[in-house]
Amino acid sequence: xxxxxxxxxxxxxxxxxxxxxxxxxxxxxxxxxxxxxxxxxxxxxxxxxxxxxxxxxxxxxxxxxxxxxxxxxxxxxxxxxxxxxxxxxxxxxxxxxxxxxxxxxxxxxxxxxxxxxxxxxxxxxxxxxxxxxxxxxxxxxxxxxxxxxxxxxxxxxxxxxxxxxxxxxxxxxxxxxxxxxxxxxxxxxxxxxxxxxxxxxxxxxxxxxxxxxxxxxxxxxxxxxxxxxxxxxxxxxxxxxxxxxxxxxxxxxxxxxxxxxxxxxxxxxxxxxxxxxxxxxxxxxxxxxxxxxxxxxxxxxxxxxxxxxxxxxxxxxxxxxxxxxxxxxxxxxxxxxxxxxxxxxxxxxxxxxxxxxxxxxxxxxxxxxxxxxxxx
Amino acid sequence: xxxxxxxxxxxxxxxxxxxxxxxxxxxxxxxxxxxxxxxxxxxxxxxxxxxxxxxxxxxxxxxxxxxxxxxxxxxxxxxxxxxxxxxxxxxxxxxxxxxxxxxxxxxxxxxxxxxxxxxxxxxxxxxxxxxxxxxxxxxxxxxxxxxxxxxxxxxxxxxxxxxxxxxxxxxxxxxxxxxxxxxxxxxxxxxxxxxxxxxxxxxxxxxxxxxxxxxxxxxxxxxxxxxxxxxxxxxxxxxxxxxxxxxxxxxxxxxxxxxxxxxxxxxxxxxxxxxxxxxxxxxxxxxxxxxxxxxxxxxxxxxxxxxxxxxxxxxxxxxxxxxxxxxxxxxxxxxxxxxxxxxxxxxxxxxxxxxxxxxxxxxxxxxxxxxxxxxx
Numbered sequence: 001x002x003x004x005x006x007x008x009x010x011x012x013x014x015x016x017x018x019x020x021x022x023x024x025x026x027x028x029x030x031x032x033x034x035x036x037x038x039x040x041x042x043x044x045x046x047x048x049x050x051x052x053x054x055x056x057x058x059x060x061x062x063x064x065x066x067x068x069x070x071x072x073x074x075x076x077x078x079x080x081x082x083x084x085x086x087x088x089x090x091x092x093x094x095x096x097x098x099x100x101x102x103x104x105x106x107x108x109x110x111x112x113x114x115x116x117x118x119x120x121x122x123x124x125x126x127x128x129x130x131x132x133x134x135x136x137x138x139x140x141x142x143x144x145x146x147x148x149x150x151x152x153x154x155x156x157x158x159x160x161x162x163x164x165x166x167x168x169x170x171x172x173x174x175x176x177x178x179x180x181x182x183x184x185x186x187x188x189x190x191x192x193x194x195x196x197x198x199x200x201x202x203x204x205x206x207x208x209x210x211x212x213x214x215x216x217x218x219x220x221x222x223x224x225x226x227x228x229x230x231x232x233x234x235x236x237x238x239x240x241x242x243x244x245x246x247x248x249x250x251x252x253x254x255x256x257x258x259x260x261x262x263x264x265x266x267x268x269x270x271x272x273x274x275x276x277x278x279x280x281x282x283x284x285x286x287x288x289x290x291x292x293x294x295x296x297x298x299x300x301x302x303x304x305x306x307x308x309x310x311x312x313x314x315x316x317x318x319x320x321x322x323x324x325x326x327x328x329x330x331x332x333x334x335x336x337x338x339x340x341x342x343x344x345x346x347x348x349x350x351x352x353x354x355x356x357x358x359x360x361x362x363x364x365x366x367x368x369x370x371x372x373x374x375x376x
Numbered sequence: 377x378x379x380x381x382x383x384x385x386x387x388x389x390x391x392x393x394x395x396x397x398x399x400x401x402x403x404x405x406x407x408x409x410x411x412x413x414x415x416x417x418x419x420x421x422x423x424x425x426x427x428x429x430x431x432x433x434x435x436x437x438x439x440x441x442x443x444x445x446x447x448x449x450x451x452x453x454x455x456x457x458x459x460x461x462x463x464x465x466x467x468x469x470x471x472x473x474x475x476x477x478x479x480x481x482x483x484x485x486x487x488x489x490x491x492x493x494x495x496x497x498x499x500x501x502x503x504x505x506x507x508x509x510x511x512x513x514x515x516x517x518x519x520x521x522x523x524x525x526x527x528x529x530x531x532x533x534x535x536x537x538x539x540x541x542x543x544x545x546x547x548x549x550x551x552x553x554x555x556x557x558x559x560x561x562x563x564x565x566x567x568x569x570x571x572x573x574x575x576x577x578x579x580x581x582x583x584x585x586x587x588x589x590x591x592x593x594x595x596x597x598x599x600x601x602x603x604x605x606x607x608x609x610x611x612x613x614x615x616x617x618x619x620x621x622x623x624x625x626x627x628x629x630x631x632x633x634x635x636x637x638x639x640x641x642x643x644x645x646x647x648x649x650x651x652x653x654x655x656x657x658x659x660x661x662x663x664x665x666x667x668x669x670x671x672x673x674x675x676x677x678x679x680x681x682x683x684x685x686x687x688x689x690x691x692x693x694x695x696x697x698x699x700x701x702x703x704x705x706x707x708x709x710x711x712x713x714x715x716x717x718x719x720x721x722x723x724x725x726x727x728x729x730x731x732x733x734x735x736x737x738x739x740x741x742x743x744x745x746x747x748x749x750x751x752x
Contacts, residue, residue, distance in 0.1 A: 034428075046595065049581060050694055052410075052491050071682040072594045075722070092702060114496040115428050119488070119516055122495045140495055189572050196565050202582075205425055218448045219422065306447045318426055326468060346451070 007042075007065060007083030010155055014041050015060060017148050022061075022111065029061030029107035030141065031125060034116035036315035037145040038067075039243065042081040046073050052118060058084070059100075061107045066100060068093075097128050104129070107136065114140035143320060150312050150320040151334035156244060157358060160313065160336055161367055163200065163246035164356055166239040168370045170194040171250060178254065180229055184209040184222035191237050200239030204246060204317045207237035215251070215349035218307055218342060229255030232349040238317060245317045247338050248368070249354030261351070262376040264301075264343050268351045269373050271295040271341040275309060276355065279339065280363040285327035292341045293325065301343050310338035313356060335359040336367070383418075383441060383459030386531055390417050391436060393524050398437075398487065405437030405483035406517065407501060410492035412691040413521040414443075415619065418457040422449050428494060434460070435476075437483045442476060444469075473504050480505070483512065490516035519696060526688050526696040527710035532620060533734060536689065536712055537743055539576065539622035540732055542615040544746045546570040547626060554630065556605055560585040560598035567613050576615030580622060580693045583613035591627070591725035594682055594718060605631030608725040614693060621693045623714050624744070625730030637727070638752040640677075640719050644727045645749055647671040647717040651685060652731065655715065656739040661703035668717045669701065677719050680726075686714035689732060711735040712743070 007015055018041065022030060032038055035048045038058055044067055046055035056069030056077070067084040069077050077086040085103070089096035104110075110129060112122065126138050152160065173194045174187065191207040210220035212231040220234075227233055236249040251268075253261050275292040289309040296305045308324035313336050321329045323337060331337075340354030353373070357364040383391055394417065398406060408414055411424045414434055420443055422431035432445030432453070443460040445453050453462040461479070465472035480486075486505060488498065502514050528536065549570045550563065567583040586596035588607040596610075603609055612625040627644075629637050651668040665685040672681045684700035689712050697705045699713055707713075713735065718728030729749070733740040 045597070049595075050692060053694060075593045112495070114499075115494055118492060118494050119490040119498045120518060121491075123490075123516075140499075142496060193569070206578075217451045219425075221421070316426060318429060 010153060011041060011043055011083070013153075014148065015065065018060060018145060019062060021144060021148065025111075025141070025144075027109045027111045027139065027141070029059060029064065029104075029109070030111040030113075030144070031117075032058040032060060032113060032145060033121070034113050034145065036319070037113070037116075037149065040145065040149055040315055042067055042084050044069075044073075044077065044081040044084075045243070046076055054121070059104065059107075059110075061104075061110075064103060064106065066103060068100070093124070094128065097131075109137045109139060111139050111141035111144065113145070114142050146320045149314055151332055152314060152336055152358075153334070156314060157334075157336065159242045159244035160246060160356070163204070163239050163241035163244050164248065164367055165369065166195065166198045166200045166241060167237065167246045167248045168368065169198050170200075170237075170239065171235065171248060172370070173198075174235075175252070178227065178233075178252075180254070181226050183224050183226050184211055184214065185224060187227070188222035188237075191235075195237075195239045198239070200241060201243070202240045204238030204240050204313075208234065208249075210234045210350070211254075212349050213347055215351075216344045216346050218344055218350070218352070227254055230258070231255075232261055232351060234350055234352055236352065236354065243315055245313050245315070247313050247317055247340075247354060247356060249340055249342075249352040251351040251353065253374075257374070257376065260348070262374075264345070264351045265374055266376050267296065267299055267301065268341050268343055268353050272339055272353050272355065275339045275341065276357060276364065276366055279331065279337075279357065279359065281331050281333045281359050281361050283331045285321045285323045285329045285331060286325055288323045288331060289325050289327070292339070296341060296343065304343045304345055305341060306344055307342065310340050310354075312337050331359050333359055333361050386529060387417060387419055387459070389529075390524065391441065394436060394521060395438060397520060397524065401487070401517070401520075403485045403487045403515065403517070405435060405440065405480075405485070406487040406489075406520070407493075408434040408436065408489060408521060409497070410489050410521065412695070413489070413492075413525065416521065416525055416691055418443055418460050420445075420449075420453060420457040420460075421619070422452055430497070435480065435483075435486075437480075437486075440479060440482065442479065444476070469500070470504065473507075485513045485515060487515050487517035487520065489521070490518050522696045525690055527708055528690060528712055528734075529710070532690060533710075533712065535618045535620035536622060536732070539580070539615050539617035539620050540624065540743055541745065542571065542574045542576045542617060543613065543622045543624045544744065545574050546576075546613075546615065547611065547624060548746070549574075550611075551628070554603065554609075554628075556630070557602050559600050559602050560587055560590065561600060563603070564598035564613075567611075571613075571615045574615070576617060577619070578616045580614030580616050580689075584610065584625075586610045586726075587630075588725050589723055591727075592720045592722050594720055594726070594728070603630055606634070607631075608637055608727060610726055610728055612728065612730065619691055621689050621691070623689050623693055623716075623730060623732065625716055625718075625728040627727040627729065629750075633750070633752065636724065638750075640721070640727045641750055642752050643672065643675055643677065644717050644719055644729050648715055648729050648731065651715045651717065652733060652740065652742055655707065655713075655733065655735065657707050657709045657735050657737050659707045661697045661699045661705045661707060662701055664699045664707060664713075665701050665703070668715070672717060672719065680719045680721055681717060682720055683718065686716050686730075688713050707735050709735055709737050
């Protein structure tokens with residue numbers, strides 16, 4: 001068992017915040033299985049390589065911090081998760097469990113991450129934990145650590161800004177080499193190449209490059225389609241830096257913009273500006289979404305704005321808060337969110353413009369340095 | 377509601393196989409949430425961009441095939457999942473649910489994928505489905521579709537071979553340009569670049585390039601460490617082709633091999649050959665693992681072989697069957713598995729050699745065309 005004090009900054013502060021949250025909910029411990037939460041609280045970097053494939057978990061309680069992982073990650077566990085008791089399940093999770101049984105005694109009400117644990121693994125842990133202490137309660141907690149993660153500290157904001165700045169540099173390079181006849185896939189590849197050259201430590205997500213009618217699909221995968229003049233091209237991509245993500249969408253028109261493009265683009269940009277101006281701490285996420293949606297609806301394009309206004313960005317590309325019409329959360333200082341209105345017209349194409357903003361006590365600060373938009 | 381017959385090949389045959397499996401288990405339907413299973417049964421390609429972020433689900437029963445997805449994937453749903461009834465939940469899953477309520481009437485016992493559905497989503501569906509038919513049962517099914525997927529058809533085997541062949545070409549290119557002073561990260565990047573140039577449609581997983589002591593970590597992430605003479609370098613990477621994965625590990629020694637390297641490498645290679653010779657339909661996966669583990673244990677390296685002998689490969693890099701010491705499944709013709717023994721010595725490095733084999737009625741066929749190994 002490891003005393004809390006031996007966990008180094010910034011993890012110690014985060015664990016203490018979590019312990020307070022648990023106390024407020026009359027919980028005495030939590031099983032953390034969500035990979036970004038694991039890293040956020042311990043520094044343990046291995047990701048989960050596939051859905052349903054876990055690199056490990058944390059168990060955190062008062063005076064207790066365990067990192068469980070299999071032997072493949074033994075070295076990482078010791079090097080990265082300082083202050084955590086390394087539970088390496090050499091004989092498989094079930095057979096090795098008795099090694100930590102004793103440590104768990106003080107935890108009577110253990111939370112688990114209901115949005116992260118699959119039903120099968122939930123049952124496995126439930127059995128193990130019940131075997132351990134008959135009276136123990138195993139209770140679902142929905143996005144408890146995510147709520148803490150939503151408000152970023154200074155270190156995190158610096159990392160996000162750096163990731164976004166790399167992404168903006170990449171976009172400038174990619175624009176320089178756009179030529180008719182290049183395929184969406186080739187351009188997507190160049191984005192990856194530039195992210196590598198500019199020092200990003202990976203992709204926040206697979207780049208979207210969607211030209212012409214493909215831009216009508218908000219999450220289009222790049223195809224072999226060649227870009228040509230007289231069409232919109234929608235870009236959406238992001239670099240990571242030290243684990244933190246960025247997320248940028250821009251739409252350009254190749255050749256001389258048509259009237260329809262001008263109309264749609266201007267409306268999307270105006271919507272974005274309205275949202276950037278109106279958003280800030282104290283607003284609900286649904287109200288933030290409404291700021292934007294009302295502008296688009298007024299012009300009759302409401303049903304073509306097919307997604308939420310935005311989402312939190314941090315260790316994950318999509319994290320809390322979600323800025324959708326039904327999201328009831330409150331915006332708080334330190335949250336970093338995207339503002340990305342979009343209009344998608346089947347058969348023609350689409351326009352999405354996405355910035356990242358830092359929510360402040362009053363209003364919000366746009367984190368994008370590059371503010372070159374068309375003005376029609 | 378869509379008749380089964382309107383689902384095109386190869387999906388129709390797969391759906392019929394699934395319906396038979398359901399019947400054998402007295403189930404009348406299944407909710408398919410696992411992304412590769414979704415694609416396997418319907419052709420719907422969108423992946424789940426993050427853990428806990430779903431692009432949709434299938435509901436399959438007798439005479440019933442529904443693809444549920446949100447408006448972002450409306451176009452893909454119609455284009456890719458032919459023969460499926462597209463349920464686009466425009467108002468969110470809960471509010472839109474009444475649109476398919478009626479269709480579900482014939483399903484009295486609905487399975488869900490317990491390894492894929494998180495606890496939170498499980499509860500959400502349980503509520504929706506109970507609301508629909510009070511008497512309906514919602515039952516966990518563990519890797520039911522995965523078991524069907526484990527035995528590949530001819531189309532799938534062709535795609536896997538093509539993916540592996542691209543991966544082998546890439547490895548040859550990368551070997552040509554190894555130079556002291558290159559970092560693991562640079563080499564990992566070149567692997568990605570060559571996969572792109574050789575026509576792979578993406579990475580099966582993030583490449584591993586681990587030099588010297590880093591090779592002692594089976595799942596090392598590439599670092600800024602420079603490769604140098606007198607050390608092993610462990611490679612593990614794979615290209616995709618038409619959605620299908622490949623997986624290749626090789627270890628090379630940079631400079632003149634040391635005696636220790638020769639000893640460890642020869643043992644790993646001998647182990648691999650033994651396993652390739654002994655494996656085949658009718659063997660249990662645990663027995664297959666034992667074929668290899670016994671060779672390594674006899675030489676006293678047992679505790680340094682830190683993972684299973686191998687795993688199935690298909691639409692996912694890691695899928696059924698798992699070839700571990702505790703895996704009780706039976707090997708069947710048409711399964712494609714890796715054979716990848718490894719020895720990892722802390723402080724020194726490691727050796728892993730990985731081939732892919734196709735299980736046949738008698739024995740197995742090695743799918744790797746490139747069989748250049750050191751012979752000491």
